Amino acid sequence: MPSRSGPAWLAVLLLCFLAADTARTQTRTSWLDPYRDNASRLMEAATADDFAWRRLAELSDTFGHRLSGSENLTRAIAWAMEAMRKDGLESVRAEQVMVPRWIRGTESAEIVEPARHAIAMLGLGGTIATPHGGIEADVLVVKSFEELRGRSDDAKGRIVLFNAPFTNYGDTVTYRTGGARAASQAGAVGVLVRAVGPVGFRTAHTGSVNYGADAPPIPAAAVSAEDANRIARLVAAGRHVRVRLSVDGHYEADAESANVVAEIRGRERPDEIVLLGGHIDSWDVGTGASDDGVGCIVTWEALRLMKQLGIRPRRTVRLVLWTNEENGLRGANAYAARYAASAASHVFALESDSGVFWPSTLGFTGGARATLLMRDIGSLVAPLGFREVFPGGGGADIGPIAQAGNVPSMAYVGDPAKYFEIHHTPADTVEHIAPQDVSRAAAAIAAIVYVVADMPERLPR
Amino acid sequence: MPSRSGPAWLAVLLLCFLAADTARTQTRTSWLDPYRDNASRLMEAATADDFAWRRLAELSDTFGHRLSGSENLTRAIAWAMEAMRKDGLESVRAEQVMVPRWIRGTESAEIVEPARHAIAMLGLGGTIATPHGGIEADVLVVKSFEELRGRSDDAKGRIVLFNAPFTNYGDTVTYRTGGARAASQAGAVGVLVRAVGPVGFRTAHTGSVNYGADAPPIPAAAVSAEDANRIARLVAAGRHVRVRLSVDGHYEADAESANVVAEIRGRERPDEIVLLGGHIDSWDVGTGASDDGVGCIVTWEALRLMKQLGIRPRRTVRLVLWTNEENGLRGANAYAARYAASAASHVFALESDSGVFWPSTLGFTGGARATLLMRDIGSLVAPLGFREVFPGGGGADIGPIAQAGNVPSMAYVGDPAKYFEIHHTPADTVEHIAPQDVSRAAAAIAAIVYVVADMPERLPR
Numbered sequence: 001m002p003s004r005s006g007p008a009w010l011a012v013l014l015l016c017f018l019a020a021d022t023a024r025t026q027t028r029t030s031w032l033d034p035y036r037d038n039a040s041r042l043m044e045a046a047t048a049d050d051f052a053w054r055r056l057a058e059l060s061d062t063f064g065h066r067l068s069g070s071e072n073l074t075r076a077i078a079w080a081m082e083a084m085r086k087d088g089l090e091s092v093r094a095e096q097v098m099v100p101r102w103i104r105g106t107e108s109a110e111i112v113e114p115a116r117h118a119i120a121m122l123g124l125g126g127t128i129a130t131p132h133g134g135i136e137a138d139v140l141v142v143k144s145f146e147e148l149r150g151r152s153d154d155a156k157g158r159i160v161l162f163n164a165p166f167t168n169y170g171d172t173v174t175y176r177t178g179g180a181r182a183a184s185q186a187g188a189v190g191v192l193v194r195a196v197g198p199v200g201f202r203t204a205h206t207g208s209v210n211y212g213a214d215a216p217p218i219p220a221a222a223v224s225a226e227d228a229n230r231i232a233r234l235v236a237a238g239r240h241v242r243v244r245l246s247v248d249g250h251y252e253a254d255a256e257s258a259n260v261v262a263e264i265r266g267r268e269r270p271d272e273i274v275l276l277g278g279h280i281d282s283w284d285v286g287t288g289a290s291d292d293g294v295g296c297i298v299t300w301e302a303l304r305l306m307k308q309l310g311i312r313p314r315r316t317v318r319l320v321l322w323t324n325e326e327n328g329l330r331g332a333n334a335y336a337a338r339y340a341a342s343a344a345s346h347v348f349a350l351e352s353d354s355g356v357f358w359p360s361t362l363g364f365t366g367g368a369r370a371t372l373l374m375r376d377i378g379s380l381v382a383p384l385g386f387r388e389v390f391p392g393g394g395g396a397d398i399g400p401i402a403q404a405g406n407v408p409s410m411a412y413v414g415d416p417a418k419y420f421e422i423h424h425t426p427a428d429t430v431e432h433i434a435p436q437d438v439s440r441a442a443a444a445i446a447a448i449v450y451v452v453a454d455m456p457e458r459l460p461r
Numbered sequence: 462m463p464s465r466s467g468p469a470w471l472a473v474l475l476l477c478f479l480a481a482d483t484a485r486t487q488t489r490t491s492w493l494d495p496y497r498d499n500a501s502r503l504m505e506a507a508t509a510d511d512f513a514w515r516r517l518a519e520l521s522d523t524f525g526h527r528l529s530g531s532e533n534l535t536r537a538i539a540w541a542m543e544a545m546r547k548d549g550l551e552s553v554r555a556e557q558v559m560v561p562r563w564i565r566g567t568e569s570a571e572i573v574e575p576a577r578h579a580i581a582m583l584g585l586g587g588t589i590a591t592p593h594g595g596i597e598a599d600v601l602v603v604k605s606f607e608e609l610r611g612r613s614d615d616a617k618g619r620i621v622l623f624n625a626p627f628t629n630y631g632d633t634v635t636y637r638t639g640g641a642r643a644a645s646q647a648g649a650v651g652v653l654v655r656a657v658g659p660v661g662f663r664t665a666h667t668g669s670v671n672y673g674a675d676a677p678p679i680p681a682a683a684v685s686a687e688d689a690n691r692i693a694r695l696v697a698a699g700r701h702v703r704v705r706l707s708v709d710g711h712y713e714a715d716a717e718s719a720n721v722v723a724e725i726r727g728r729e730r731p732d733e734i735v736l737l738g739g740h741i742d743s744w745d746v747g748t749g750a751s752d753d754g755v756g757c758i759v760t761w762e763a764l765r766l767m768k769q770l771g772i773r774p775r776r777t778v779r780l781v782l783w784t785n786e787e788n789g790l791r792g793a794n795a796y797a798a799r800y801a802a803s804a805a806s807h808v809f810a811l812e813s814d815s816g817v818f819w820p821s822t823l824g825f826t827g828g829a830r831a832t833l834l835m836r837d838i839g840s841l842v843a844p845l846g847f848r849e850v851f852p853g854g855g856g857a858d859i860g861p862i863a864q865a866g867n868v869p870s871m872a873y874v875g876d877p878a879k880y881f882e883i884h885h886t887p888a889d890t891v892e893h894i895a896p897q898d899v900s901r902a903a904a905a906i907a908a909i910v911y912v913v914a915d916m917p918e919r920l921p922r
Contacts, residue, residue: 061691062700064578072576115533117525117748120887200662201888202747226892230522230748239523286663287578287691426581427662431687 029376035454038311039380039447045305046443047384053435055083056297060287060430067284068324069101069255076280077258080296080321084262087304089319091265094258097334099324101255102126104284105248109192109221112136113242114234120202120224122285123247124176124193124209125327127220134246135159135190135219141232145174145182156187159243163194163228169420172196176222177210184215190245191220194228197420202226205424206283208327219247257281257323259331264303266316266453273342274317274453275407276302276350276445279325279397286428290419294433294441295352296321298412301442302449313453315347322397325353329396336400343405348452348459351395355414355423356433356441362386362448363393366408369460374410377451381444406461410448412441490837496915499772500841500908506766507904508845514896516544517758521748521891528745529785530562530716537741538721541757541782545723548765550780552726555719558795560785562716563587565745566709570653570682573597574703575695581663581685583746583886584708585637585654585670586788588681595707596620596651596680602693606635606643617648620704624655624689630881633657637683638671645676651706652681655689658881663687666885667744669788680708718742718784720792725764727777727914734803735778735914736868737763737811737906740786740858747889751880755894755902756813757782759873762903763910774914776808783858786814790857797861804866809913809920812856816875816884817894817902823847823909824854827869830921835871838912842905867922871909873902 046052059076066073077094084092102125109119137159142148144164148155160183162175175193183191195205202224211217223231234241260280266272278295282288303319306312322331336343362381364374371391378389393410394402402409414437422428452459507513520537527534538555545553563586570580598620603609605625609616621644623636636654644652656666663685672678684692695702721741727733739756743749764780767773783792797804823842825835832852839850854871855863863870875898883889913920 057694058698061694061698063576064572072578075576111525115524115536117533199892201664201883201886202890203662226888226890229892230890233518233522237519237522422662425662427687429663429687429691431660431690 029379032376032380032451035451036380038450041309042305042311042446042450043381043384043443045309046301046446047439050435050439052297052301052438052442053433056289056293056433056438057430059297060289060293064287065284066280066282066288068099068257068281068327069252070284073257073281073323077260080260080280084300088307089262089264089303092262095261095334095338096256096258097323097331098254099257099330100328101252102327103250103252105129105250107221107247109223109243109245111231111241112244114239119227119243120204121221122204122206123249124220124222125206125283126209127247127249128217129248129250130219130246134244136242136244137189139231139235139241139243141235148182148186152186155183158188159190159192159245160186160188161192161228161231163232166196166198169196169416173207176207180209180218180220181212181215184218188218190218192223192245193220195222195224197423197425199225200421200425203425203427206285207424219245221245221247259323259335260321262303262319264306264312264317266314267312268314270316271345272315272458273346274315274348274449275320275346275398275401276449277320277322277397278352279323279331280321281323281326283326283424285424285426286422287430288428289430289433290355290428291423292325292353294356294438298352298356298438298441298445299350302446305446306450311450313450315453317449317453325397332397332400336404339401340404343401346401346405346407348410349398349402349407350410350412350445350449351398352412352441352445353395353397354411354416355419356412356437357414357418358437358440360386360412360414360441361390362444363390363411363413364408365393367461370408373459377448380447380451384440384444386444408459408461412445490840493837493841493912496912497841499911502770503766503772503907503911504842504845504904506770507762507907508900511896511900513758513762513903514894514899517750517754517894517899518891520758521750521754525748526745527741527743527749529560529718529742529788530713531745534718534742534784538719541721541741545761549768550723550725550764553723556722556795556799557717557719558784558792559715560718560791561789562713563788564711564713566590566711568682568708570684570704570706572692572702573705575700580688580704581665582682583665583667584710585681585683586667586744587670588708588710589678590709590711591680591707595705597703597705598650600692600696600702600704602696609643609647613647616644619649620651620653620706621647621649622653622689622692624693627657627659630657630877634668637668641670641679641681642673642676645679649679651679653684653706654681656683656685658884658886660686661882661886664886664888667746668885680706682706682708720784720796721782723764723780725767725773725778727775728773729775731777732806733776733919734807735776735809735910736781736807736859736862737910738781738783738858739813740784740792741782742784742787744787744885746885746887747883748891749889750891750894751816751889752884753786753814755817755899759813759817759899759902759906760811763907766907767911772911774911776914778910778914786858793858793861797865800862801865804862807862807866807868809871810859810863810868811871811873811906811910812859813873813902813906814856814858815872815877816880817873817898818875818879819898819901821847821873821875821902822851823905824851824872824874825869826854828922831869834920838909841908841912845901845905847905869920869922873906
């Protein structure tokens with residue numbers, strides 16, 4: 001028989017182990033001691049009120065969506081620069097970028113048979129237009145690329161519906177990006193893709209479609225999960241389902257836009273850059289609050305709070321609100337091109353483009369020693385509720401410069417279960433974002449960026 | 462100091478009391494004993510599979526919305542009659558009713574200032590049209606009728622937005638029904654009403670608007686909670702908010718429709734009627750699955766299962782799928798007119814028009830003795846998870862005949878928190894309804910209706 005006192009002994013042993021571990025961790029992170037006070041001040045200031053949420057509301061309420069090439073985006077950029085100057089940020093500037101100008105136009109889809117009924121849909125970003133009046137065809141429902149390959153004879157002249165239930169973004173988005181190409185290769189005249197997100201309230205999710213060079217582009221739209229399932233059930237029941245699709249997407253001439261840049265110049269090593277930001281453009285259906293207004297605001301907050309608290313780190317902290325992340329990545333590429341010569345001077349890059357829904361995580365990509373240091377730095381934000389820094393950071397906008405300069409990169413990642421409910425939908429509004437989630441993200445980012453910008457040794461590659 | 466054995470004594474006393482109460486209840490409900498077996502068979506058959514959900518899916522998937530006067534409604538009625546005949550129901554018939562034919566037409570709304578942006582909206586059912594191109598006006602935001610009265614000078618020439626957060630349907634729907642009249646009385650040119658429902662995903666809820674005779678009708682639309690709050694925040698921040706509203710609602714000539722009636726003729730007292738049903742029409746934005754396809758299906762199931770199990774109660778069980786509940790109540794009134802002479806022969810009426818979301822409740826309105834008997838009968842469905850029958854039953858469609866005949870009435874009421882999320886929205890689809898909730902509703906209704914139709918004495922008034 002096991003001794004009844006066994007569990008008690010085990011508990012004592014565990015406590016000793018934990019105490020030793022805590023001591024070891026404290027020893028290991030003693031290098032952080034000079035930064036604890038300012039990091040705490042930044043986190044306290046960030047979480048003291050809902051300033052960041054209100055700024056996000058001002059951005060998303062006033063200008064709404066900020067699709068590349070839209071007047072709303074131009075005005076939002078001007079507003080951001082003015083507000084940054086009022087915050088006292090330095091070297092506030094717009095770095096011009098020409099961006100594509102895709103126009104959604106009027107669009108609709110309906111079930112024609114077995115009975116006329118509107119489909120909840122959104123044309124995919126970049127879709128070509130249908131002929132005036134739309135196209136009408138029988139529907140072929142498939143659940144995967146594999147199923148389509150097996151039934152490619154049935155796809156000719158039809159509208160293919162990819163009805164893949166949402167599992168995670170990475171897996172499911174492949175139908176949105178690649179479905180049109182695969183369907184076109186099989187001879188389809190149009191493609192519908194089940195919205196990439198959990199079942200909402202008849203919610204369609206837009207996003208880019210990628211046409212291949214090896215098949216003619218065909219009109220492409222997202223439909224709500226409910227509509228996709230409805231069509232699938234009708235077909236499974238042996239009903240003849242015919243659909244009309246009308247989309248009007250088209251490109252106009254490239255438009256002027258800009259990356260918004262602002263800095264706090266480093267007090268000792270101004271040429272070493274700690275880069276952070278989000279993207280100021282958005283899709284055209286919601287108000288771009290979560291994707292990615294909030295990413296702009298919470299990174300901007302780091303600089304505003306440093307300025308407010310009189311904290312000037314050793315290195316330059318550079319905020320960039322990139323343009324055209326959603327449908328071109330022109331802003332990110334322009335940034336990398338413009339700063340190619342100083343790519344190696346980028347010490348660290350942080351992107352917030354996955355929302356701030358709690359529980360959020362911090363992900364990091366860098367060398368072994370940088371990862372260890374970043375785990376130490378991450379311990380500073382544990383009081384906010386963050387777990388240890390996860391492996392894997394980066395982002396679409398910091399990607400090009402990070403690749404050019406082999407820059408250690410971090411991602412701030414909100415709870416994907418909530419993020420993808422409203423992602424690329426009309427419901428991407430400030431209403432769905434909690435003020436405390438915005439404040440907490442700003443607090444964590446400010447503390448981490450401050451330490452990386454101020455620590456004596458540059459974060460190793 | 463209280464005795465430590467106090468709680469134990471209390472528990473013993475409580476157990477004795479409960480045992481006595483159970484015995485008393487068992488004595489009181491012994492009259493039910495002859496019905497327990499058939500009630501159990503009905504409940505078992507109802508919950509044995511997902512037949513009812515699949516029938517609901519067939520109805521809502523195939524025909525979609527069933528707005529009064531639409532071809533979809535006519536086809537759904539024909540489908541229901543055919544299916545009822547196949548089920549072996551008796552006296553299946555369409556009782557003609559002329560219904561209004563309101564057409565939504567094309568509609569939109571947008572914020573014009575401070576920046577152009579689409580508003581998620583639905584014209585209210587019965588709204589008049591705006592002039593071609595819509596109306597454009599500054600917005601006056603109010604939270605209540607009272608606030609509007611205090612600011613009626615500010616309403617002239619404006620579009621009034623009622624931004625009353627959803628509390629419960631009864632309180633909040635008053636703005637949808639009466640907002641246009643109040644705004645018109647104050648000189649407004651149009652009215653927007655915050656959607657009557659919890660915050661969804663930029664979800665607008667339609668439903669009828671009632672114009673008064675004392676003020677000219679003005680265009681009326683529901684807007685999503687997010688849009689209402691956005692406009693309210695902008696106004697509160699001192700921004701000038703201008704909105705364009707374009708609705709195209711209009712009436713065409715009344716159309717032919719019908720109440721669908723089917724029966725199981727009573728074996729002893731065929732002239733005594735136990736009435737039950739839901740409404741076959743719906744609003745034109747979802748597929749009318751919850752409001753009220755499911756009410757039709759779960760009441761229909763009671764008759765189908767009796768037929769299947771060879772149960773023929775003493776009295777006639779009459780199923781009615783009423784037409785035009787949503788925007789006219791012509792079906793309910795036609796039924797009451799047609800059966801005026803036999804109103805007093807209606808023994809009981811049950812309506813299911815509040816969804817079947819779990820937890821559901823049963824509500825009853827009747828005299829003291831009927832209430833006591835109904836509480837007994839309700840104990841039969843306790844194994845399904847139902848609590849005691851609540852006070853307060855009835856429904857819009859059974860209302861006129863119940864009033865004419867002073868008929869004891871019951872309502873099947875699904876969880877309102879879930880029901881009103883999709884009520885009158887595009888998301889009213891079968892996707893949002895769980896098969897087990899449909900089966901359970903059918904089971905409870907079948908058991909209760911069977912007992913009321915078969916018990917020796919007629920349920921007293």
